Amino acid sequence: MQFLLALIIVGPLVGAVAALLPAPPGLRGTSPDQAVLRHGVTVTGAVLIAAIVLALGFDHDQPSRMQATTDISWIAALDVRIHLGVDGISLPLLVLTALLTFLCALYSYFKMPQGPSPKAFVALLLVLESGTLATFAVLDLILFFLAFEMVLIPMYFLIARWGGSEGVTGGRQAAAWKFILYTLLGSVVMLLGLLLIGLSAGTFDMMALATDNGSGLSTSVQVTAVLAIGLGLAVKTPMWPLHSWLPDAHTAAPTVGSVLLAGVLLKMGTYGFVRIVLPIAPEGMRVFAPYLAALAVVGIIYGSLACLALAKEGAGGDLKRLIAYSSVGHMGFVLLGIATMTPTGVNGALFANIAHGLVTGLLFFLVGALKDRYGTADLDTLAGATGAALYGRAPRLGGLFAFAAVASLGLPGLAGFWGEMLALFGAFDPAEGLSRPAFLTFMAVAGFGTLLTAAYLLIVVRRVCMGVPSGDHGHGPGTHGAPGTAGTPGGPGAPAVPGGAPGFADVQTYEIAAWTPLVALTVLAGLWPAVLLGLTDPAVQQLLAGGKS
Numbered sequence: 001m002q003f004l005l006a007l008i009i010v011g012p013l014v015g016a017v018a019a020l021l022p023a024p025p026g027l028r029g030t031s032p033d034q035a036v037l038r039h040g041v042t043v044t045g046a047v048l049i050a051a052i053v054l055a056l057g058f059d060h061d062q063p064s065r066m067q068a069t070t071d072i073s074w075i076a077a078l079d080v081r082i083h084l085g086v087d088g089i090s091l092p093l094l095v096l097t098a099l100l101t102f103l104c105a106l107y108s109y110f111k112m113p114q115g116p117s118p119k120a121f122v123a124l125l126l127v128l129e130s131g132t133l134a135t136f137a138v139l140d141l142i143l144f145f146l147a148f149e150m151v152l153i154p155m156y157f158l159i160a161r162w163g164g165s166e167g168v169t170g171g172r173q174a175a176a177w178k179f180i181l182y183t184l185l186g187s188v189v190m191l192l193g194l195l196l197i198g199l200s201a202g203t204f205d206m207m208a209l210a211t212d213n214g215s216g217l218s219t220s221v222q223v224t225a226v227l228a229i230g231l232g233l234a235v236k237t238p239m240w241p242l243h244s245w246l247p248d249a250h251t252a253a254p255t256v257g258s259v260l261l262a263g264v265l266l267k268m269g270t271y272g273f274v275r276i277v278l279p280i281a282p283e284g285m286r287v288f289a290p291y292l293a294a295l296a297v298v299g300i301i302y303g304s305l306a307c308l309a310l311a312k313e314g315a316g317g318d319l320k321r322l323i324a325y326s327s328v329g330h331m332g333f334v335l336l337g338i339a340t341m342t343p344t345g346v347n348g349a350l351f352a353n354i355a356h357g358l359v360t361g362l363l364f365f366l367v368g369a370l371k372d373r374y375g376t377a378d379l380d381t382l383a384g385a386t387g388a389a390l391y392g393r394a395p396r397l398g399g400l401f402a403f404a405a406v407a408s409l410g411l412p413g414l415a416g417f418w419g420e421m422l423a424l425f426g427a428f429d430p431a432e433g434l435s436r437p438a439f440l441t442f443m444a445v446a447g448f449g450t451l452l453t454a455a456y457l458l459i460v461v462r463r464v465c466m467g468v469p470s471g472d473h474g475h476g477p478g479t480h481g482a483p484g485t486a487g488t489p490g491g492p493g494a495p496a497v498p499g500g501a502p503g504f505a506d507v508q509t510y511e512i513a514a515w516t517p518l519v520a521l522t523v524l525a526g527l528w529p530a531v532l533l534g535l536t537d538p539a540v541q542q543l544l545a546g547g548k549s
Contacts, residue, residue, distance in 0.1 A: 001054065001057055001067060001068035002068050002069065002070050002084075004050055004053060004054050004057070004068065005054060005068040005070065005084055005085070005086060005137060006070060006084065007050055008047055008050050008051055008054065008094070008098070008133055008137075009084070009130060009133050009134045009137055010130070011043065011046065011047050011050070011130075012043060012044070012047055012101075012126040012127070012129040012130040012133070013126070013127065013130045015039070015040075015043030015044075015126045016122075016123040016124075016126035016127045016130070017123075018039065018043075019036055019039055019040065019043075019119055019122040019123040019126065020119055020120075020123050033112070033118045034109075036118050036119050036122050037105075037108060037109045037112060037118055037122060038109060039122060040105040040108065040109070040122035040125060040126065041102070041105045041106050041109050043105075043126060044098070044101045044102040044104075044105040044106075044125075044126070044129065045102055045105075047098050047101070047102070047129065047133075048098040048099055048101075048102040050098075051094055051095045051097075051098035051099075052095065052098075054068065054086070054091075054094070055091060055094075055095050058086070058091055060534070060535070062538075063087060063088030063091075063534070063535045063536070063538045063539050064087060064088060064538040064539045064541065064542040064543075065087065066085035066086070066087050066139070066207060067085060067086055067087065068084070068085060068086055069083070069084065069085035069139075070082065070083070070084040070085070071083045071084075074143075075142075078142070078204070079202075079203055079204060079205075080140060080142045080143070080204055081140050081143075081204075081205060082140070082143065083138065083139040083140045083143070083205060083206075083207070084137050084138060084139065085137065085139050085207075086136075086137060087539045088534075088535035088536050088537075088538060088539035088540075089271075089274060089275065089350060089535075089536055089539045089540065089543070090136045090137060090271070090275070091535060092350070092354050092532055092535060092536070093136045093267055093271060093353070093354070094133060094136050094137065096263070096264065096267075096354055096357050096358070097129065097132045097133055097136065097264050098129075098133070099517060099521075100259060100260060100263045100264055100357065100361055101125065101128075101129040101132075101260065101264075103259075103361075103365075103514045103515075103517065103518070104125065104256035104259055104260060105122070105125060105256075106510070106513060106514050107255070107256060107365065107510065107511075107514040108121070108122075108125075108256055109510075110508075110510035111255075111372065111510070113162040113163075113254035113255065113256065113257075114162070114164075115161050115162035115254075116161055116162075120157070120161075121158075121162060124154040124157055124158055125154070125158075125256070125260075127150070127153075127154045128151050128154035128155060128158070128260060130150070131147050131148075131149075131150030131151040131154070132147075132151055132260075132264050132265065132268065134146075134147035134150065135147040135148055135151070135268050135271070136268075136271060139205065139206045139207050140204050140205060140206060141194045141197065141198050141204040141205075141206060141209075141276070142194070142198070142204050144194070144206070144272070144275075144276070145187070145190065145191055145194055148187065148190075148236075148268060148272070149187055151265060151268070152179075152180055152183055152184065152187075153180075155179065155257065155260075155261065155265065156176050156179060156180045157176075158253060158254065158256075158257040159172055159175055159176040159179060159249055159252050159253045159254075159257055160172055160173050160176035160177075162254045162257065163175065163176070163252040163253050163254055163257065164252060164254070164371075171252070172252040174248070175248035175249050175251065175252035175253075176249070176252070178244075178245045178248055178249070179245050179248075179249040181245075182235055182242070182244075182245040183235055183236060183245070185235070186231055186232040186233075186234070186235030186236065186242070187232050187235075188232075189228050189231045189232050190228060190229050190231065190232020190233065191232075192228050193224070193225045193226070193227070193228025193229035193230075193232070194225075194229060194276075196221060196224060196225045196228065197209065197217065197221070197225045197229075197280060197281065200216070200217055200218075200221050201216045201217055202216075206275065206276065206280070209279070209280045210279035210280055210543060212280075213279060213280075213282060213545075214279075214280060214281050214282050214283055214284075217280075217281060219283050219284070221281075221284075222281035222282075222283045222284030222285075223283070223284040223287050223288075224284075225280075225281050225284060226277055226281050226284030226285055226287070226288055227284075227288065229272070229276060229277055229281075230273070230277060230288060230292070232272075233269040233270075233272040233273055233277070234269065234295075235269070236265070236266065236268055236269030236272075237266060237269035237270055237273075237331050237334070237335065238266070238269070238328065238331065239269075239292075239295055239296065239299055239331070239332075239335055240295055240298050240299035240302050240303075240328060240332070241295075243299065243328045246324050246327065246328065247321045247324040247325055249261060249324075250262065250320050250321065250323070250324035250327075250364075251318055251320045251321045251324065254368075255364060255365060255367075255368025255369075255371075255372075256368075258320060258324075258364040258367075258368070259361045259364045259365060259368075262323075262324075262327055262356070262357070262360040262361060262364055263356075263357040263358070263360060263361035263364075264357065266327065266331060266356075267353050267356075267357060270331065270334045270335065270338065270349060270353055271353070273335075273338045274338060274346060274349065274350065274540075274543070275543075278338065278341065278346070278543060278544065279543045279544070282341075285341065286341065286431070286433050286434065289339045289340075289341055289430075289431075289434055290339070290434065290435060290438055290439075292335060292338070292339040293335070293336055293339035293340070293427070293438075293439060293442045294438075294442065295335070296332040296333070296334075296335035296336040296339060296442070296446075297332060297336060297442045297445040297446050297449065298332075299328050299329060299331070299332035299335070300329045300332035300333065300336075300445070300446050300449035301329075301445065301448070301449050301452065302328065302329075303325045303326060303327070303328035303329030303330075303332065304326075304329050304449050304452030304453050304455075304456060305452065306325040306328075307322050307325045307326050307329070307452075307453075307456040307457075308452065308455060308456045308459070310322040310325065310379065310456075311379065311456045311459040311460050311463070312459075313380065313383070313463075314380060315379070315380070316378060316379075316380055317378070317379040317380070318377050318378060318379070319367045319370070319371075319377040319378075319379055319382065319460070319464070320364070320367050320371075320377050322379070322456070322460065323360060323363050323364060323367060326360070326408065326453070326456075326457075327356070327360055329449060329453060330352065330356045330360070330408070330416075331356070332446070332449070333348075333349075333352050333419065333420045333423045333424075333446065334349045334352045334353055334356070334419070334423070335349070336349075336423050336424075336426075336427055336442060336446055337349030337352065337419070337422065337423035337426050337427075339427075339430075340423070340426035340427050340430045340431060340434070340439065341430065341431035341434065341544070342426045342429065342430060342431050342544075343537065343540050343541050343544060344422055344425050344426040344429075345422065345423055345425070345426020345427065345430070346426070346540045346543075346544065347422055347533055347536050347537055347540050348418070348419050348420070348421070348422025348423035348424075348425065348426055349419065349422075349423060350419075350532075350536045350540070351418050351419035351422060351525075351529065351532055351533065351536070352416075352418075352419025352420060352422075352423060353419070354415070354419075354525065354532060355407075355415035355416050355418070355419050355522070355525060356416075356419075358415055358518050358521050358522050358525070359404060359407045359408045359414075359415060359416055359518075359522055360408065361518055362400075362404045362407075362515060362518040362519065362522070363401075363404045363405070363408060365511075365514060365515055365518070366397070366400055366401050366404055366515075369397065369507075369511060370382065370397075370401075370464075373394075373505065379460070379463060379464070382463070382464050383463035383464060389465070389466060390464060390465045391465050391466060393506075394505070394506040394507070395506065396506045396507040397506055397507050398464075398465040400507065400515065400519070401461065401464060401465060402461050402465055403519065405457040405458075405460060405461045406457070406461075407522050407526075408453075408457055409450075409453050409454045409457045409458070410450055410453065410454075412526075413523075413526045413527060414522055414523065414525075414526035415521070415522045415523075415525035415526045416522075416526075417526060418525070418526070418529045418533075420446075420450065423446070424443050424446060424447060427439045427440070427442050427443035427446065428440065428443055
């Protein structure tokens with residue numbers, strides 16, 4: 001198990017180096033580009049298998065105990081150690097990261113984004129995976145910071161070199177710069193907070209610090225540390241008003257970049273709150289919890305209103321930008337759950353984390369497929385005279401898009417429901433010392449946010465899947481241009497495509513392979529939430545109790 005966890009983290013790095021080397025003659029095939037993309041699928045597939053084996057070998061009777069641990073001295077002078085391990089909190093995030101990266105590599109094998117050499121693309125994808133997996137497995141504050149930073153450079157290049165410029169002010173380069181400047185500035189402040197905790201407590205070991213539960217740190221140190229670390233984590237989450245890098249980054253990023261950014265990178269921020277801030281500086285967290293909750297619910301309402309504005313007819317809204325703003329709202333529920341400082345709220349936050357990764361990952365895959373077919377993600381174009389009308393043109397693609405949208409709005413029976421409901425339950429009865437009237441107000445505002453979320457997602461489904469602009473009540477989809485007529489992508493006399501309208505392909509085989517696991521897990525998590533909650537709950541209970549089970 002120790003070896004397996006180390007392999008999961010180091011394997012992608014070795015694969016990234018190998019991707020940059022010339023392919024051996026026997027593996028080169030007819031195309032060196034295809035050989036390196038196949039290498040990416042093989043390495044990420046091997047990492048996913050290792051992650052599944054680790055999950056199967058995990059002692060599910062003791063999810064609160066740190067397992068598969070490695071603890072080796074690294075920088076003795078600072079007492080920095082290579083300390084790795086997984087428990088019920090980090091295991092689901094490890095498996096989610098391995099799964100999404102594999103699906104992205106598989107999708108890229110058949111649909112490589114426009115840009116420079118596939119060698120660099122695969123290498124960056126693997127470095128990104130290694131950094132993210134390390135973030136969820138390390139148990140030393142300095143190592144956490146290094147892993148946290150390791151993902152920035154690969155994501156910067158994925159946006160800057162393989163992204164698109166449509167709908168982005170200043171183009172993809174500006175979006176990439178905005179992403180890295182925001183996150184780097186946040187990280188600098190976070191590093192100061194981590195150093196303050198480590199030097200004040202005399203150790204950087206997260207397990208020892210969590211067991212102390214802040215007893216070795218004065219209240220002023222805890223408050224200062226939570227402010228500094230919280231700022232860095234809030235940028236990555238992202239929390240309103242530190243979110244403005246996210247819509248541009250998502251709009252410019254290639255499809256797989258958006259999937260990984262939403263599905264995995266945003267989770268690093270909320271994971272840091274749960275793993276570091278809650279157990280290590282509880283007094284400091286208690287001071288800032290009401291403010292965190294207030295900003296979280298503002299983010300929920302703001303994200304929903306921004307999406308409603310983008311979904312409106314004539315607004316020129318980009319579908320990728322709309323889903324990026326929806327992420328601000330969904331991550332608001334995660335932050336609200338964490339701010340309650342209760343087992344119910346924190347479990348809800350962790351569940352919502354995984355649900356958001358599955359559902360929003362699927363949504364970005366689907367929007368990427370729409371953009372590939374139409375050359376645009378502009379909502380007015382998709383809904384207008386040259387519109388998608390997906391139910392008629394590509395029924396399977398339309399059905400999947402509607403499924404992902406209702407999962408995102410929190411339909412009971414699908415993954416999106418449980419996390420948001422538990423976060424609201426946590427706000428109903430927050431931890432001792434927090435103002436209940438304030439949190440009841442936050443709960444009511446967040447509950448209103450769920451209605452706004454349903455409103456904008458149903459408008460988007462209506463416009464994209466039925467081809468009806470939101471203001472048009474008198475016409476059906478047929479009035480906006482029949483398939484294969486002038487103005488549609490098919491054009492006059494376009495060849496028929498099996499399973500879809502003329503000139504418009506329905507879901508392809510490789511897309512089914514990449515999307516089916518996300519659909520299946522969304523349904524499984526919705527119908528059987530105990531799979532996740534059984535892992536996270538004992539670990540959360542112990543974490544909040546300061547290591548005492």
